[in-house]
Amino acid sequence: MSITVPExxxxxxxxxxxxxxxxxxxxxxxxxxxxMPLWHLQGKQNAPSETYRVSADQFEKAAAAFITQYxxxxxxxxxxxxxxxxxxxxxxxxxxxxxxxxxxxxxxTYRLHLSSVDLQHGMTIYPMxxxxxxxxxxxxxxxxxxxEKGEYHLICNEFCGIGHHLMVGKILVV
Ligand SMILES: [Cu+2]
Numbered sequence: 001m002s003i004t005v006p007e008x009x010x011x012x013x014x015x016x017x018x019x020x021x022x023x024x025x026x027x028x029x030x031x032x033x034x035x036m037p038l039w040h041l042q043g044k045q046n047a048p049s050e051t052y053r054v055s056a057d058q059f060e061k062a063a064a065a066f067i068t069q070y071x072x073x074x075x076x077x078x079x080x081x082x083x084x085x086x087x088x089x090x091x092x093x094x095x096x097x098x099x100x101x102x103x104x105x106x107x108x109t110y111r112l113h114l115s116s117v118d119l120q121h122g123m124t125i126y127p128m129x130x131x132x133x134x135x136x137x138x139x140x141x142x143x144x145x146x147x148e149k150g151e152y153h154l155i156c157n158e159f160c161g162i163g164h165h166l167m168v169g170k171i172l173v174v
Contacts, residue, residue, distance in 0.1 A: 050141040056117040059139060063090035063113075067100050075101050075170070088113060091154075091169075093121040093134045095161055098154045098169025106149050106173050112142040122158035125171065131157060146173040 014022070066081065066089065073080040081100040083089045085108030092099045093116040104110060114123065114134055121134040132142070154169035 052139040052141070053137060054115055054139040056115075056136060059090075059113075059115045060092065060117055063092045063099070066090045071100075072103065078169075080172075083110065086110065091123075092117060093123065093156070093167075094118050096156070096163030096167040098123075098156075098167065101170045101172065103172045103174060104144075104146050106146050109143060109145045112144050114140045114142060119160060120158050121156045121160050121167070124155045124157045126153045126155050128152065133158065146171075149173050 066083070067079050070081045070083045071079050072082045078097065079100040080103055081089075082103040085105050088111045089102060089104075090100075090113045091102065093114070095118050114132065115138060116134045116136040119136060123132045123134050124130065132140070134140070150173055152171040152173065154171065156164060156167035160167065
């Protein structure tokens with residue numbers, strides 16, 4: 001068996017079926033292209049635009065002050081904090097824990113400051129469909145309003161080392 005040389009002019013005009021598929025693909029590309037800016041303006045699940053630069057030290061200090069001020073207990077060595085509604089609350093991600101346990105009130109709005117003090121983590125609020133990247137050096141301010149009572153687990157979904165699977169935190173909504 002030998003390799004045959006391709007025809008000199010190998011391209012052919014598009015036939016009807018091919019033209020149709022190109023048209024469908026192009027239309028879909030344009031729809032997606034338009035949806036991106038549209039969703040940014042209309043969508044309700046956008047990442048927050050309120051972000052600050054912060055050092056690990058600064059963030060840890062602010063979180064420690066917050067924890068001392070509103071501490072109400074402890075759960076497996078992690079402080080439980082019940083902040084007043086409408087206040088600024090802090091959540092520290094580090095290898096391999098979330099601190100503190102936040103005790104929040106249903107229907108009240110909080111400004112959640114989220115940052116990591118070592119490397120990149122990911123915050124999933126289980127069983128909600130929420131997933132957020134947590135980066136060192138940045139203070140992300142998420143405006144949150146819990147709508148249902150219950151116990152929510154925070155799970156790290158960004159591989160962060162040997163203890164990654166143990167990185168589980170908690171939010172209590174009362
Ligand atoms: Cu992690």
